[in-house]
Amino acid sequence: MSTPDNHSPPGAEAHGDENAARAEAEAQWRAAFEAAPVRDGTFETMSGVPVAAVHGDPPYPGQYPYTRGIYPSMYRSRLWTMRLFAGMGTAADTNRRFKKLLEAGGTGLSTAFDMPTLMGRDSDDPWAVGEVGRAGVAVDTVADVEDLFAGIDLGDVSTSMTINGPANILMAMYIVTGERGGTERGRLSGTIQNDILKEYQAQKEYIFPPRPSVRLVTDLIAFTTAEMPRWHPTSISGYHIREAGSTAAQELAFTLANGFAYVEAAMAAGLDIDDFAGRLSFFFNSHIDFFEEIGKYRAARRIWAHWMRDRYGAKQERSLQLRFHTQTAGVSLTAQQPEVNIARVATQALAAVLGGTQSLHTDSYDEALALPTEQAARIALRTQQVIAHETGAANVADPLGGSAYVEWMTDEMERRATEVFDHLDKLGEGSILEGVYEGIANGYFVGEIADSAYRFEREVNAGRRIIVGVNAHTESDDSDTPTLRIDEDVEDLQLARLAEVKQRRDSGAVVVALEKLAADAADPTINLMEPIIECVRVEATEGEIVNALEGVFGTYTEPAVV
Amino acid sequence: MSDPAGGAAGPDAERDPQHTQPVRVVLAKLGLDGHDRGLKVVARMLRDAGLEVIYLGLRQTAESILLAVEQEDADVIGLSIHNGGHLTLAPRMVRAVRAAGLDTPVVVGGIVPELDLERLQTAGVFAVLGPGASATEVAHTVRAAAAGHP
Numbered sequence: 236m237s238t239p240d241n242h243s244p245p246g247a248e249a250h251g252d253e254n255a256a257r258a259e260a261e262a263q264w265r266a267a268f269e270a271a272p273v274r275d276g277t278f279e280t281m282s283g284v285p286v287a288a289v290h291g292d293p294p295y296p297g298q299y300p301y302t303r304g305i306y307p308s309m310y311r312s313r314l315w316t317m318r319l320f321a322g323m324g325t326a327a328d329t330n331r332r333f334k335k336l337l338e339a340g341g342t343g344l345s346t347a348f349d350m351p352t353l354m355g356r357d358s359d360d361p362w363a364v365g366e367v368g369r370a371g372v373a374v375d376t377v378a379d380v381e382d383l384f385a386g387i388d389l390g391d392v393s394t395s396m397t398i399n400g401p402a403n404i405l406m407a408m409y410i411v412t413g414e415r416g417g418t419e420r421g422r423l424s425g426t427i428q429n430d431i432l433k434e435y436q437a438q439k440e441y442i443f444p445p446r447p448s449v450r451l452v453t454d455l456i457a458f459t460t461a462e463m464p465r466w467h468p469t470s471i472s473g474y475h476i477r478e479a480g481s482t483a484a485q486e487l488a489f490t491l492a493n494g495f496a497y498v499e500a501a502m503a504a505g506l507d508i509d510d511f512a513g514r515l516s517f518f519f520n521s522h523i524d525f526f527e528e529i530g531k532y533r534a535a536r537r538i539w540a541h542w543m544r545d546r547y548g549a550k551q552e553r554s555l556q557l558r559f560h561t562q563t564a565g566v567s568l569t570a571q572q573p574e575v576n577i578a579r580v581a582t583q584a585l586a587a588v589l590g591g592t593q594s595l596h597t598d599s600y601d602e603a604l605a606l607p608t609e610q611a612a613r614i615a616l617r618t619q620q621v622i623a624h625e626t627g628a629a630n631v632a633d634p635l636g637g638s639a640y641v642e643w644m645t646d647e648m649e650r651r652a653t654e655v656f657d658h659l660d661k662l663g664e665g666s667i668l669e670g671v672y673e674g675i676a677n678g679y680f681v682g683e684i685a686d687s688a689y690r691f692e693r694e695v696n697a698g699r700r701i702i703v704g705v706n707a708h709t710e711s712d713d714s715d716t717p718t719l720r721i722d723e724d725v726e727d728l729q730l731a732r733l734a735e736v737k738q739r740r741d742s743g744a745v746v747v748a749l750e751k752l753a754a755d756a757a758d759p760t761i762n763l764m765e766p767i768i769e770c771v772r773v774e775a776t777e778g779e780i781v782n783a784l785e786g787v788f789g790t791y792t793e794p795a796v797v
Numbered sequence: 798m799s800d801p802a803g804g805a806a807g808p809d810a811e812r813d814p815q816h817t818q819p820v821r822v823v824l825a826k827l828g829l830d831g832h833d834r835g836l837k838v839v840a841r842m843l844r845d846a847g848l849e850v851i852y853l854g855l856r857q858t859a860e861s862i863l864l865a866v867e868q869e870d871a872d873v874i875g876l877s878i879h880n881g882g883h884l885t886l887a888p889r890m891v892r893a894v895r896a897a898g899l900d901t902p903v904v905v906g907g908i909v910p911e912l913d914l915e916r917l918q919t920a921g922v923f924a925v926l927g928p929g930a931s932a933t934e935v936a937h938t939v940r941a942a943a944a945g946h947p
Binding site for chain 1: 828829830831832833834837838840841842844850852853854855856880881882884885886889908910911912927928929931932933
């Protein structure tokens with residue numbers, strides 16, 4: 236069968252039931268497909284051959300368990316969101332980069348914060364020296380977030396904020412920025428990463444211990460569920476797990492396990508699964524092993540659908556559908572012959588599209604050297620545009636579905652992930668959430684990831700795994716790659732900005748708001764979002780809010796184990 | 798990709814010219830940066846190469862690293878920096894070592910743009926190991942640092 240359109244099955248009489256089921260799946264698919272919008276595009280090959288939207292066997296895209304995609308029409312209705320991550324220097328610097336990306340045809344904003352901001356420290360904190368504005372934009376107070384989005388209509392863009400430990404604080408700053416600019420919270424659209432579990436496992440940007448941190452995550456989920464229907468309150472992220480060295484199967488397994496953990500935590504906090512599950516989203520890596528990646532995305536959708544329906548009792552279709560953002564693998568970029576990275580990124584981006592991603596960030600070729608230059612970021616965006624408009628890959632949903640190899644790979648990824656779920660389920664005595672806490676406490680996740688990272692490194696060192704330009708084909712003309720320089724005066728500018736806000740604000744009101752927050756934090760039944768929003772409104776700094784919470788929650792230090 | 802930037806002879810050159818004792822290296826992340834994949838891989842590489850690794854891990858200060866160097870009688874300090882803070886953090890470490898009256902060499906690993914190598918060298922950093930440095934290069938550089946010559 237080439238399309239659901241012209242299907243005429245052989246042996247119809249011998250397989251009457253099967254054929255009836257198939258006909259029903261087709262009819263359902265067709266009805267859903269016809270109800271979906273169609274984007275502007277030419278759905279035929281370069282040679283003028285018209286192509287149907289779906290090929291192969293049911294279940295079709297948009298049908299449970301969504302292995303083939305969550306929408307019946309996939310990119311025929313709407314291309315993925317081309318979302319490029321940006322952030323450096325002061326808020327005003329990043330604001331200029333945002334506007335350039337929007338002008339160049341980017342369709343969503345994505346904010347990278349500097350290390351002190353990610354760790355809940357103000358720019359004038361002794362720990363922040365040397366790191367202000369270096370690897371992302373520096374944010375201390377709501378005034379910085381106002382600068383960051385100056386001249387951009389927050390009701391009109393979708394914004395992604397990559398922040399975890401202090402996610403509630405940055406969410407509050409975005410909400411207050413909206414308020415001050417006339418966009419009420421219910422109209423704000425976007426995603427906040429707010430995935431703390433992977434921080435203990437991989438990225439290591441934690442502040443408080445795991446349990447109070449998960450309370451903050453569920454507070455944010457509960458708050459947006461009630462107040463912000465267009466917001467995705469968490470982006471459950473495998474990206475960092477993979478970058479830290481895991482295999483594809485470990486990335487899949489740990490990420491989905493973290494997703495199950497948040498579902499259990501939110502349900503334990505009294506939320507109805509169908510009220511919040513549809514707003515959860517995921518974030519995966521796209522590494523260089525093309526078919527393994529595609530199998531990983533397909534398996535992720537299938538596993539999520541099964542677990543949400545069968546284990547957690549979700550009923551609405553949206554609750555069963557795994558939506559995800561993808562970023563190409565930063566760790567696969569090489570400092571040697573950096574232009575070759577353009578080919579790596581294109582391959583990885585294509586895998587994400589063939590795997591059915593909802594949004595995509597393509598890395599810039601110079602990112603093994605420094606933060607990307609504007610020129611490099613533009614090539615990265617253009618790479619997605621080539622895939623979208625020239626290759627024809629966006630004309631058909633799940634074009635690799637039915638390939639014996641891809642179907643086998645999908646099954647294999649699921650099988651390997653299931654072994655991890657069984658282990659965590661046992662560790663947590665029937666609770667994945669407790670299993671994940673235990674796996675953090677006993678070093679399971681960090682140990683597994685470090686083992687995989689070292690195995691890979693040894694393979695590269697021994698020449699068993701070829702990386703072009705690194706351990707093979709190393710001859711090059713060593714052309715200089717221009718790299719981005721962060722102004723050395725960023726730190727001074729930011730310190731002046733912070734001092735100005737501290738001087739103009741009503742410090743009595745700040746003290747009152749912070750004391751109220753600390754008191755509320757001591758009562759686990761209180762949702763901390765409104766008290767945090769109040770702190771932000773009176774221009775308490777991020778560091779002050781974190782300190783107030785640390786007084787109640789304590790801090791987390793990782794045992795130093797190799 | 799190694800760029801040994803030269804360096805003063807360490808005390809070990811006199812104390813243990815034959816390297817009868819394994820070289821002892823303290824490995825740490827200085828500052829807030831949490832990217833520890835590289836540091837962990839390097840720790841295992843160096844152990845496999847027969848060096849003694851004192852792994853401090855994340856969120857160390859120049860003071861906490863110095864304390865470990867003194868307590869563990871370490872020959873070399875290995876710093877991992879991936880977030881662009883190298884021009885501040887690495888010289889700060891070197892100054893702290895010298896202020897304590899030591900000359901333990903500091904080796905930096907991570908993402909350091911070529912333009913900054915000279916500044917790190919001037920600041921007294923012994924060597925910078927960039928992405929793609931092989932296990933052999935890493936062990937060689939740390940041993941050379943311990944022996945006090947590039």
